[in-house]
Amino acid sequence: MSASISGLNASNANLAAPGDPIIRKREIQGDVLVGLQKDEEHFLFFKIVDVARFKAALRDYIIAEITTTEEVLSREIQIKAYKASGRRSRLPFVGLNIGFSNDGLSVLLGANGTDGMDASFVAGAGVRAAGLLDPVDANGKPDWLAAFASDTIHGVLLVTGPAASASAAKSPAQKKVDDIVNVLGHSIKLVYRDVGVTRPQRGHEHFGFLDGVSNPGVRGITPRDNPADDNQGVPGQDLLWPGAFVFGYPGQDPNQPFEKPGAPPAMAHPWMADGSYMVFRRLNQFVPEFHNFLQSEGRALGIDPQLVGARMVGRWQSGAPIMIAPLQDDPALGADPKANNNFEFSQDTGERRCPFAAHIRKTYPRDDLEDPNKVGLLNPEGFVQAHRIMRAGIPFGPEVAEDEEKTKHERGLMFVCYQTSIIEQFEFIQISWANATGFPINKVHPDKTPATPGHDPIIGQAKGARAMDEILPNYPMGDTRSTLNMPDAFVKPSAAGYFFVPSISALRNTLAHP
Numbered sequence: 001m002s003a004s005i006s007g008l009n010a011s012n013a014n015l016a017a018p019g020d021p022i023i024r025k026r027e028i029q030g031d032v033l034v035g036l037q038k039d040e041e042h043f044l045f046f047k048i049v050d051v052a053r054f055k056a057a058l059r060d061y062i063i064a065e066i067t068t069t070e071e072v073l074s075r076e077i078q079i080k081a082y083k084a085s086g087r088r089s090r091l092p093f094v095g096l097n098i099g100f101s102n103d104g105l106s107v108l109l110g111a112n113g114t115d116g117m118d119a120s121f122v123a124g125a126g127v128r129a130a131g132l133l134d135p136v137d138a139n140g141k142p143d144w145l146a147a148f149a150s151d152t153i154h155g156v157l158l159v160t161g162p163a164a165s166a167s168a169a170k171s172p173a174q175k176k177v178d179d180i181v182n183v184l185g186h187s188i189k190l191v192y193r194d195v196g197v198t199r200p201q202r203g204h205e206h207f208g209f210l211d212g213v214s215n216p217g218v219r220g221i222t223p224r225d226n227p228a229d230d231n232q233g234v235p236g237q238d239l240l241w242p243g244a245f246v247f248g249y250p251g252q253d254p255n256q257p258f259e260k261p262g263a264p265p266a267m268a269h270p271w272m273a274d275g276s277y278m279v280f281r282r283l284n285q286f287v288p289e290f291h292n293f294l295q296s297e298g299r300a301l302g303i304d305p306q307l308v309g310a311r312m313v314g315r316w317q318s319g320a321p322i323m324i325a326p327l328q329d330d331p332a333l334g335a336d337p338k339a340n341n342n343f344e345f346s347q348d349t350g351e352r353r354c355p356f357a358a359h360i361r362k363t364y365p366r367d368d369l370e371d372p373n374k375v376g377l378l379n380p381e382g383f384v385q386a387h388r389i390m391r392a393g394i395p396f397g398p399e400v401a402e403d404e405e406k407t408k409h410e411r412g413l414m415f416v417c418y419q420t421s422i423i424e425q426f427e428f429i430q431i432s433w434a435n436a437t438g439f440p441i442n443k444v445h446p447d448k449t450p451a452t453p454g455h456d457p458i459i460g461q462a463k464g465a466r467a468m469d470e471i472l473p474n475y476p477m478g479d480t481r482s483t484l485n486m487p488d489a490f491v492k493p494s495a496a497g498y499f500f501v502p503s504i505s506a507l508r509n510t511l512a513h514p
């Protein structure tokens, strides 16, 4: 079991260097910066029906059970020691976190309780769906699971743990869910519940690619592990100011070098300190369709279908980045955390190694916007670092059955990410980068003709057809033009929510206050 989706490593007792902010690890919920340890994650979406009883249950039981950043880091150390002693079973760590929607905070705090908060959070994920180009009906209503959309959602409980042992009827997390539902009793109505599980191919999402390879490092908590660069965790992992993800700390200034502390993100309310916005998206993945597409495109283009997939994602299934391994997989590279993030994009001017629209180049362009004169930004790298997210998702649904030529069983990713601005971070990445065919701007082909990068082939959404430039690599030489036309989206949202994940003090002193 690992929390390594954030790429953090707790082995180093002194995580902060001089000048780093002191992170209030007992205040911040554990999923935000480090990630709860999870083989299994239960998502309980609830509506508060009896406010006084709900607040009492928070005070009397729930708050004390919440897993903090300090606990998650301490568990990482214990897991490491346990593994080092040669044992293979999982330690029975159970995690609990809680978040509230705008409607939920309004119930707890009163009608004006969320004034001034992130406008997308206040509007809610349902209202924002059309702007993200999610499938919506004529009235702009998203095409979500009926059960999820059946009632107002006030909050979400995340309950994590190891998978059930073969002999046990229930997993440790499932037992915890039973306790919580029992304690909350009639104070809530469970609107929708779901569960994510890691796949047998551990760490890989349903299309088969290693996930959780790259997440930002955080000053004050990510150990420095690159002797050549004091501003990085592992090589290639730039260290960001915690305010990018948690309120109450210096943040990232889009106009300054990323190493410089930016102003702390504005807090509409003092109780937001040490809290974070959480974006949840239940993203269905059409796995047989994706693999059939890779096969047929590979045949038509005369290249390895695995290379088609690698150019769509920007990494091979092993996690090896195509910027370093452009034509063939390199599993040892994929598995090496000190090497698999150590690359930039700007030297790949003609997308010979990695298409401009590959998922990882769209969602984190690194130094790709480097020339300030061309892109009209004061500091392109600072700008990119001001639009990052901390991902903490988990797959859901069964493995593809032998005879499943077309998707019969729902499966995909319970996408979760944390940030201090939903508008400038998650939504910016989805709308202004992944969906925007012209991003990154001012790019050219090897023959110097202008390039239109196209859609992020994994998550880019469009009203009509989607396409991506240069599926054929011109590596190391050549200037053959090619386009990947994608008839259908391989990823479709089936539920979504915007939540605020408060600090322990905010829960105790403000939200659960009678």
Ligand code: HEM
Pocket: 205, 206, 207, 209, 210, 211, 212, 213, 214, 215, 281, 283, 284, 285, 313, 315, 359, 360, 363, 364, 389, 412, 413, 415, 426, 429, 430, 434, 458, 459, 491
């Ligand atoms: C089912 C949907 C998705 C799949 C299958 C998927 C898959 C992947 C894979 C395989 C990677 C590379 C491994 C890694 O760096 O961890 C990755 C990276 C990433 N994804 Fe996704 N992803 C999905 C949804 C999203 C969404 C909705 C966003 C945000 C809008 C997103 C943002 C990112 C970011 C920021 C990275 C890291 C890029 C980097 O730092 O190099 N992904 N994703």
